[in-house]
Amino acid sequence: MTHSERQPRPDIAEHLAEAIFNGHYEPGDFVPKELDLCENYGVSRSTVRSALQTLVAAGMIKRISGQGSRVTELSEWHLLNPRVSDWMARFARPNPRFQREIFSFRVAVEPFMARLAAENAGAADLLDLETAYHGMVEALNRDDNQYQGISYDEYDIAFHEAIFAATHNVLWSQVSHMLKPAIALLVGTTNQSADELDDSMERHRRLMDAIRLRQPEEAEKAALSVLERTGRDLGMDDPTGQLSVIRWPQALSLPESRNSEC
Incomplete structure (x- = not known):
């Protein structure tokens, strides 16, 4: 050799x-x-x-x-480049600017993703969402915060990925894949420091139920509520109110009807 x-x-x-x-x-x-x-x-x-x-x-x-x-x-920096985002997830120190930039993006995008998911989710999408939620609940009930070898944080990320996938828009689904390391960085920071995970789980449940019941407006509100909890766990005051939130459906003049096609 x-x-x-x-x-x-x-x-x-x-x-x-x-x-x-x-x-x-x-x-x-x-x-x-x-x-x-x-x-x-x-x-x-x-x-x-x-x-x-x-x-x-x-x-x-x-x-x-x-x-x-x-x-x-x-x-x-090309943070959406898969290799760069992987470096960020593995190497970035606790950095308020990184956290704020990622959080700001999520506040602008995820409520709209929840609305689209409520309009377009199919049975398989709902199963993925419920499986991720169930994994979060079960992981919280264990000392090592793992269920079936998967951590609470990983189930949390899978929950949000399932919402992107449920939009049935190829580009938004790809965005969730590119953002996964960045979201993982934020999820890991907040979930490790959160004092009120029960409150967070209740907010996630309301979001899941709104998507399952095909309630787009309620899903959008529930997604903002989840992110508000995230922002508070990051130490932000009035986390969603202090950011300029884009109201995507109005800004893009998208039709409100379910499953509309061009």
Whole structure:
């Protein structure tokens, strides 16, 4: 067995992404120069350049001729890129700005998703929603917060994914897949710090029932109620009221009739 076979090549891009997400390198900071990275990781310059280009493509750093690679502002990061969102979920330190940005997006989008789900959910969608809810309840009743090997947080994420899927819109379903790591970051933070999980579960139940009973307006209100609980667990005052919530059906002039088709 050769030395290269015994020692897997380090993922330099991931190591640098971890350092950026955990705040070791802040926006405006320069990451180590190419030659320093070559020496630190024992790899060729072409390997280092490939890793840096991965971060450039992710919008996280910018190469500046004669100076090096500087971390860009958060607004330039491609957070919906699956690899970047995975890094964020695994490496981001508790960061109020990340939390607020994710929460703001959810407040703007999820009430509309709940409305669409109430209009379009089929039997299989309702089963997925109820299964996730049941898993949350059962996990809460166990000391390790797990049920059938799945954690409460994972059931919570599955619950919200089921709502996106129940819209029966391919693009919205894909958005939920792209956002899963980001939502997981927020869910993990809030559920670990929430003092009133029983209240949260009651809000989730009302949302599920509104979708099951095909009550779009009630589903929208219930989704906002769930998010209000999330915001309070994050320490926000008047979490839904202080954000500019987009009323998607009115803004997009969507028809209110159920299952309307073009």
